[in-house]
Amino acid sequence: MAGRSVTRLIRQPxxxxxxxxxxxxxxxxxxxxxxxxxxxxGFPTDSYITFAIGFTFIQSAxxxxxxxxxxxxxxxxxxxFSRLVLTPMRPSALMAGQLAGLILLGQFQALLYLAVxxxxxxxxxxxxxxxxxxxxxxxxISIGFGxxxxxxxxxxxxxxxxxxxxxIMFVLLFFSSMTLPRxxxxxxxxxxxxxxxxxxxxxxxxxxxxIWGWDGEALALGFGIAAVLAVLSIAFAARSLQGRxxx
Amino acid sequence: xxxxxxxxxxxxxxxxLHNLYTKPAVFIPGLVFPLFFLAAFAGGLSAVxxxxxxxxxxxxxxxxxxxxxxxxxxxxxxxxxxxAGDFEQGMGRRMMLATANRSAxxxxxxxxxxxxxxxxxxxxxxxxxLVGMSIRGDGFDVVxxxxxxxxxxxxxxxxSAGIALRFRSLQAGPLMQMPVFIALFLxxxxxxxxxxxxxxxxxxxxxxxxxxxxxARSLMAGEPTGILAAYGVAFALIAVMAFWAxxxxxxxxxxx
Numbered sequence: 001m002a003g004r005s006v007t008r009l010i011r012q013p014x015x016x017x018x019x020x021x022x023x024x025x026x027x028x029x030x031x032x033x034x035x036x037x038x039x040x041x042g043f044p045t046d047s048y049i050t051f052a053i054g055f056t057f058i059q060s061a062x063x064x065x066x067x068x069x070x071x072x073x074x075x076x077x078x079x080x081f082s083r084l085v086l087t088p089m090r091p092s093a094l095m096a097g098q099l100a101g102l103i104l105l106g107q108f109q110a111l112l113y114l115a116v117x118x119x120x121x122x123x124x125x126x127x128x129x130x131x132x133x134x135x136x137x138x139x140x141i142s143i144g145f146g147x148x149x150x151x152x153x154x155x156x157x158x159x160x161x162x163x164x165x166x167x168i169m170f171v172l173l174f175f176s177s178m179t180l181p182r183x184x185x186x187x188x189x190x191x192x193x194x195x196x197x198x199x200x201x202x203x204x205x206x207x208x209x210x211i212w213g214w215d216g217e218a219l220a221l222g223f224g225i226a227a228v229l230a231v232l233s234i235a236f237a238a239r240s241l242q243g244r245x246x247x
Numbered sequence: 248x249x250x251x252x253x254x255x256x257x258x259x260x261x262x263x264l265h266n267l268y269t270k271p272a273v274f275i276p277g278l279v280f281p282l283f284f285l286a287a288f289a290g291g292l293s294a295v296x297x298x299x300x301x302x303x304x305x306x307x308x309x310x311x312x313x314x315x316x317x318x319x320x321x322x323x324x325x326x327x328x329x330x331a332g333d334f335e336q337g338m339g340r341r342m343m344l345a346t347a348n349r350s351a352x353x354x355x356x357x358x359x360x361x362x363x364x365x366x367x368x369x370x371x372x373x374x375x376x377l378v379g380m381s382i383r384g385d386g387f388d389v390v391x392x393x394x395x396x397x398x399x400x401x402x403x404x405x406x407s408a409g410i411a412l413r414f415r416s417l418q419a420g421p422l423m424q425m426p427v428f429i430a431l432f433l434x435x436x437x438x439x440x441x442x443x444x445x446x447x448x449x450x451x452x453x454x455x456x457x458x459x460x461x462x463a464r465s466l467m468a469g470e471p472t473g474i475l476a477a478y479g480v481a482f483a484l485i486a487v488m489a490f491w492a493x494x495x496x497x498x499x500x501x502x503x
Contacts, residue, residue: 025429032447033437036298174287180294190290 004097019063020109023056024116030055031120034179042184045123045211053117054207055178057134058199060109061141062169068102069149069162076157081244091241095234099146106142110135117210125213133219134209140226141202147233154240176200198225255346259355263329264362277325277363281318281371285310289378292437300442304468307380309439311371312392312463316456317431318367319396320403326360327407327423334415334499349496353408360404361397368393383469391466391474395459398481403427405488412495415502434460455480 031049038046045051075081084094114124114131124130152162175193177185177200185191194200205222208215267274289310296306303309333339343349382389407423414422434456435443443451451457462477 025432029432029436029447032443032445033432033435034292034295035444036300036438036442037292037295039298039300040294171283174283175291179292184294185291186293187290190286194291 003100019060019067019105020112022063023059023109024113026059027052027056027113027117028120030179037180040180040184042181044181047121047123049117049120050122050210051181051207052179053113053122053210054203054205055173056113056117057110057138057206058141058178058203059173060113061106061138061145062173062199064102064105064109064142065145065149065169066162066166067105067149068098068146069151069153069165070159071101072098072150072153073157073159073162076153076244077159085245091238091245095147095150095237095241098150099143102142102146103139106138107135110138122210124210126209127213130209130213134206137202137205137219137222137226140223140230144226144229144233147230147237150237151233151240154237154244157244172197172199176203178203198229201225252348252351255348255351256355256358259342259352260358260362263326263356263359266329267359267363277318277322278367278370280321281314281367282374284317285314285371285375288314288437289375289380295437298438298442301438303439303464304383305381307375307378308382308467309464311375311380312467313431313434313436313460314371314375315368315392315396316399316459316463318371319364319400320427320431321424322364322367323360323400323403323405324407324423324427326356326363326404327411328417328420330356330408331411331415331417331419331423334411335417339415339499343500349500350493353405353492353496356408357401357404360400364397364400368396382467384466384471385469388466388469388471391471392463395463395466395477395481398478398485399456399459402481402484402488405485405492409488409491409495412492412499415499430454430456439464455484 027049030052034052035048037043038048038051043051072081075084114134118124126133149162149165152165153159156162175190176197177194182191182194182200185194201218201221202225205218205226208218208222212218289307292310293306295301296303296309330339333342339352342352346352384392406427410419410423413419433447433450433454435451440448440451440457440461458473458477458480461473462471465472466474
């Protein structure tokens with residue numbers, strides 16, 4: 001199943017390219033358009049691209065959510081899933097297989113974004129060891145959001161319903177600390193939303209590797225939230241999958 | 248053009264609006280997205296208004312001009328989706344058979360888009376005023392802002408209609424949406440043009456959306472500058488895109 005997931009990903013560039021290119025486009029636009037924001041007193045760095053690149057990793061992980069869900073929904077819609085149910089395959093193996101392509105894509109994106117960011121002038125304060133922490137964090141985040149995509153696919157069995165999650169994901173992304181640090185957000189209501197939004201902490205964990213190097217609190221919060229998200233989403237997806245297999 | 252021509256156009260417009268307002272799943276995103284962007288930009292980025300050199304009088308008004316033009320342009324793109332959907336389902340072909348001069352179809356969709364736009368404008372403007380946006384321009388300036396937004400709508404509509412009539416499939420949706428989205432974001436969205444740095448600065452300089460945006464913002468501030476350029480760019484875009492749409496219509500006619 002893992003091999004199939006990876007092969008399918010490679011053979012369908014239309015599924016991969018948008019989730020890779022669109023975050024880079026937004027990074028380029030924000031880095032150019034918001035560079036002046038580094039002049040705000042208290043801004044943590046003088047390079048906006050160093051600040052903004054953390055968001056790019058999260059954005060691509062969230063976009064990949066739809067990819068994972070879409071692939072499984074497609075299997076359900078075209079009857080492949082029903083044939084799998086007749087085999088002795090365990091639900092956990094099916095989910096691990098579905099997530100394999102997503103994790104691989106996440107690693108490719110992490111490497112690509114880091115390379116593009118460094119080439120565009122971003123600083124990566126955590127150094128070589130930081131890359132491995134970044135890769136690990138991206139993997140856990142990919143599993144967490146991939147699990148949400150799987151839940152949607154299993155429960156609805158519809159690719160259209162999975163795509164319908166896009167606006168919700170977009171709102172989660174934008175009402176976070178993606179464009180400014182939370183302490184510099186002037187509007188109280190917006191700062192409140194960014195503070196209760198778990199996506200803020202995922203962005204800030206990755207951002208910390210770029211700006212400060214090793215910020216234990218930011219990394220602990222990022223890994224903690226990503227791990228909780230991954231455990232909950234996979235557990236719920238497994239439960240949903242067992243329910244669908246019994247039908 | 249006779250009364251039958253306008254009667255056909257009106258029938259297409261009425262059908263478009265009827266379908267739109269009876270399908271909330273189609274209508275609501277066009278309303279919610281501008282409000283979402285308004286909240287995200289005007290709310291989340293208001294500290295950017297304190298940046299040295301940011302000399303605009305009100306950050307919400309600064310963002311409102313972008314949101315208004317963006318919402319208007321995307322409303323035009325959404326009509327392109329409808330045209331593509333109509334042709335995919337065979338309705339477009341039936342409408343072409345029933346219309347002597349097929350440009351009435353494009354005019355009908357354009358009328359529908361304009362009427363839809365009024366609702367979007369009322370809601371976006373109402374919410375902006377409720378959250379404290381101030382307008383320094385006088386009545387003529389305000390009319391000028393909405394006229395620019397309307398022209399952006401017409402240009403985007405003709406562009407997406409040209410794509411829709413060539414592909415006649417909803418799968419061409421990204422081809423309609425992405426170029427407009429990219430052009431909008433390659434303009435001075437977050438800060439005035441003078442504060443842009445890096446690669447985006449020369450790109451924004453040649454981007455036609457920049458002229459529209461700068462014109463609208465100057466009208467909003469009651470200090471009109473670059474208005475001729477803004478209207479000149481808007482009408483030039485409409486002329487080019489109208490040609491593109493009519494050529495698309497001819498291709499759809501040839502395809503039968």
